[in-house]
Amino acid sequence: MYITQPLHRAVQQHPDKVALRCGRRSQTFRSMADRVARLAGALQALGMAPGDRVAMLALNSDRYFEYMIAVPWGGGVINPCNIRWSAAELLYSLEDSGSRLLLVDDAFAAVARRLQEDSSQPLTVIYAGDGAVPAGMLGYEALIAGAQPVPDAVRRGDDLFGLFYTGGTTGQPKGVMISHGGMYASLLSMLAEGMAPRDGVYLHAAPMFHVADIGMSGIQWLRGNTQCFIGSFTPQGVVEAIERDRATHVLLVPTMIQMLVDHPAMREGRDLSSLRCIVYGASPIAEPVLDRAMAVLPGVEFVQAYGMTELSPLATICPAEFHTVEGRRRGKLRSAGRASFCTEIRIVNAEGREVPRGTVGEVAVRGPNVMKGYWNNPDLTAATVRDGWMHTGDGAYMDDDGFIFIVDRVKDMIISGGENVYSAEVENVVAQHPAVAAGAVIGIPSAEWGESVHAVVVLKPGAALTGEDLIRFCKDRIAGYKCPRSVDIVAELPLSGAGKVLKTALRAPYWKDRESQVA
Incomplete structure (x- = not known):
């Protein structure tokens, strides 16, 4: 299993279908494949060798998606940077990962200059914005235009797909190693849950550096669906994009859903009839917020996904049926759902033994989606993944139907x-x-x-x-x-x-x- 496979399939089956739509830019799967192969060639020419990490610090865009496919196509490993981090935190992740190539857009060109100045090793910056290329940087479009397309390196299975830096319990960010096979397992789980019907249009409103957005995007990728983008979440931006691009699916956190349904734009008579499903995560949704959302978005399904970066990212799903009025009477809305396809869930005590149903313990997850480990940190890896079980640090209990209810966090x-x-x-x-x-x-x-x-x-x-x-x-x-x-x-x-x-x-x-x- 490998992340580039869906592009080969899409070019073979529907080459002229729109793959990406970003503002005035639009690409078919055929044109995207050519650009991906050329960008991969350009990165190789700049020194990207098999397994090298390549970072990106940017808002959502079609170019961000091209980066995520072109890097493994050329044999590299993606390192999506958290756009909300300080320069010091970003520099740590670049140096710790050994990333020597960095792609940035207009929003982060100034930060990139500081990172170049402070880096202990030469840092090549590629400007993927829409303005004039800043001094000391290379132009994204010029690199693609001047490069020769290269064949897919076909990194697969246990090969490293991405390095995703998260906050660290010891005070330093830690790099989570996600393999191609692990990411693919999560995608197949979500696909089996029916979260990506044919002919959908996925809206990137959540930040693309998050593995959650990569997961939701990935299932549309497998389906050959169209993807559209807004730079970052705003309620107005989401409303306009749904109406303009006829988006069918979007990933939000409950805070975003609340901001969206309470925004004046929702009362302006906008045509949001294309929207079919909102997937949310990070926490359960409050019933009053869900009620307001269902009132202003009739017919839209709500699905909760629980997981973490270390699980590529999926562990459980609470499907749409438990978000309806009738479904809520079954008492599952406050749960995080049940184990998704490809995963096993246990609630365990401090010794790692499963506790009785209804007893609070730690959520442990086993499956092909579990991370390879923490970058350059075998001790933390061994402490976190024991006998194949990823210990999440989340305290929860499981009911008799297999639903888990998060009640506290073991990790701080x-x-x-x-x-x-x-x-x-x-x-x-x-x-x-x-x-x-x-x-x-x-x-x-x-x-x-x-x-x-x-x-x-x-x-x-x-x-x-x-x-x-x-x-x-x-x-x-x-x-x-x-x-x-x-x-x-x-x-x-x-x-x-x-x-x-x-x-x-x-x-x-x-x-x-x-x-x-x-x-």
Whole structure:
């Protein structure tokens, strides 16, 4: 199984069908195949050898999709960069992965210059934007026009497809290694769940660096469906794209769905009749939001997918039937669904033994979609994947029907607006402030974001600091979505007998009236 295979099939079966539509640009599968083969040749000419990592830092576009196919076509490995990271975080991921080629668009050309200047090794930057090519960069379209097409390297099976950097529980991002076979297994699972009917049009509204969007995009890719793009999510942009491009499927997080259904554009009489399905993830959807969404989008199905980067990314599916009024009476809406095709799910205790139904433990997943491991981190890999089971760090219970209900996180992670925020990363920055003696970071309930990042700090004797000061300090050092949105300054932190901060005690006042300890 290999990611480039659907392009060969599409060119053979429907070469003149529209593959990609981005603004005024449109490509058939035939023209896309030629551009992919030429871009692969250009990357090889720039030094990309088999297995080399090639990074991209850009908003959603057809060129981003070409990059994701051309890199493996030429024998390389994709490294999609988080567009919300700071320059320091981006530089770490580039240097740790050994990425020496970087594609950027207009939004990140200035950041790319700084990355070139700060990189310890030469960094070749390819400008994939629409303006004049900046000095010191190579032009994307010129490279394609001047390159010879090369044959598909046919990287497959256990070969590395992508390196996806996520936040790290130890304070540094970690690279998740996803194979071609692992990614393909997730795609086939979603295809078997009926999430990509024929003649669909998928709208890229979620960021394309996320493996979740790659998964949803990939099943349309297997079907030979058309894909369209908006640079980044806005409610207005989604509405306009659905109407303009007749999109049938879109991936959103519950926060985005809430913003979409409450936006004035939804009351303007726009023609959204093409939309068939909204797939969402990161957290369950609140029933009032679902009610509003179903009222303004009658006939649209809602499907929840639960997973993580390390699972390429799919673990479970809660299908559309449990989102209807009748389906909700069966009590499964707050679940994350059941094991998808190709996966096994267990709820286990600290020793890795399965616990009885209804008992809270850790979600463990086994299947061909499990990651190859963490890049250059065999110890963390061995601690996370044991006897073939990926230990997710999510606490949950399983009911008698096999549905899992997430209730807490074993790993110290916050999900804010669909983005993973690891407390350790934020705590490392908070601790750098000269006025802070000790600190802890937790997730607290947020109507807007699901969870909000909250810092609790103890000051050094005689020091003065406001919450606003600490938030500004953090914003200079890490991505904005990771920064605390609120701060408590306290005399001391609650500690366990072993001297560890009792985050359960810090969370308790905020979550005391809630059944679940996550949003």
